[in-house]
Every structure is written in structure tokens, then in C-alpha cells.
Amino acid sequence: MATLRLAERNIASCEVCTPDLAEIPFDYVLDIVTGSDPEETDYVMPEPAHCPNCNSPVLTGYWRWYTTEQGGRKVFVLPGTLVVLKQD
Numbered sequence: 001m002a003t004l005r006l007a008e009r010n011i012a013s014c015e016v017c018t019p020d021l022a023e024i025p026f027d028y029v030l031d032i033v034t035g036s037d038p039e040e041t042d043y044v045m046p047e048p049a050h051c052p053n054c055n056s057p058v059l060t061g062y063w064r065w066y067t068t069e070q071g072g073r074k075v076f077v078l079p080g081t082l083v084v085l086k087q088d
Contacts, residue, residue: 024082
């Protein structure tokens with residue numbers, strides 16, 4: 001939970017309250033906070049983060065492979081919430 005709260009402190013707003021400004025996926029914020037490789041890491045959070053500006057849930061994205069009826073493979077991608085980072 002400490003990592004989640006640290007990531008929240010880096011958010012100024014989200015795509016709900018500032019749709020024209022939000023461009024950074026929340027996963028990127030978590031990658032920065034944890035030092036994890038974005039190509040290797042998916043995040044599972046015990047609860048969503050929240051935007052400090054509007055209190056909307058801020059979610060991570062994910063992707064999953066699945067097999068089609070024809071035997072091919074496809075990927076399902078659910079993008080995470082886009083955010084605006086605080087300016088220091």
C-alpha cells in the first residue's frame with residue numbers, strides 16, 4: 001500500500017477531470033516509483049489509487065493472451081487510467 005500511496009502523490013489530475021491534459025498511463029508512474037521494467041511488469045493492486053483532484057479511481061492497465069476458436073492467439077488490452085504528473 002505504501003507504493004500505491006507514493007504513486008498517488010505524483011498525480012496532479014486524471015483523464016476524468018482533465019481529459020485534454022492527461023497523457024501518462026498510471027502504470028508509468030508505478031514503473032518510476034518501483035524502478036520496474038515496463039516490458040516485464042504488470043501491477044495487481046489491492047485497491048485502486050485515487051485522483052487527488054477529483055477522487056476518481058485510477059487503475060492500471062493489463063493485457064492477456066487468449067486462444068480463438070480457430071486456434072489462433074489474440075491479445076486483449078485494457079489500458080490503464082491516463083494521468084497528469086505533478087510539476088516539481
